Amino acid sequence: MSDIVDATTRAQLVDERDALRRRLAELGEGDPESGPAFDEGFADSSQVAAEQGEVRALTADLRSLLDDAELALAKIDDGTYGRCETCGEPIAPARLEAMPASRFCVDHA
Ligand SMILES: [Zn+2]
Numbered sequence: 001m002s003d004i005v006d007a008t009t010r011a012q013l014v015d016e017r018d019a020l021r022r023r024l025a026e027l028g029e030g031d032p033e034s035g036p037a038f039d040e041g042f043a044d045s046s047q048v049a050a051e052q053g054e055v056r057a058l059t060a061d062l063r064s065l066l067d068d069a070e071l072a073l074a075k076i077d078d079g080t081y082g083r084c085e086t087c088g089e090p091i092a093p094a095r096l097e098a099m100p101a102s103r104f105c106v107d108h109a
Pocket of ligand 1: 084085086087088089104105106107108
């Protein structure tokens with residue numbers, strides 16, 4: 001299926017992956033000690049807890065997007081990119097164009 005994977009798709013995924021990594025790094029992901037700087041002088045502790053909860057939820061979202069982007073890049077490398085993980089059928093090019101990290105066809109999304 002490497003014929004449908006052009007350089008643009010790969011570049012798009014690399015860009016996305018790098019942007020997600022930067023975003024996660026900014027959120028202090030991977031280094032809890034130097035995590036996001038919450039202004040505890042301003043916010044009371046419940047506010048801080050709420051902010052930390054939001055950051056955790058955001059981090060989880062970003063991490064799953066990052067996983068998808070990395071998986072898609074790995075699939076480009078092993079030639080399985082663009083196939084639905086459920087049925088193995090090719091994913092519609094328009095769908096891949098809109099979401100290069102798609103792992104499933106429209107029917108199995
Ligand atoms: Zn499918």
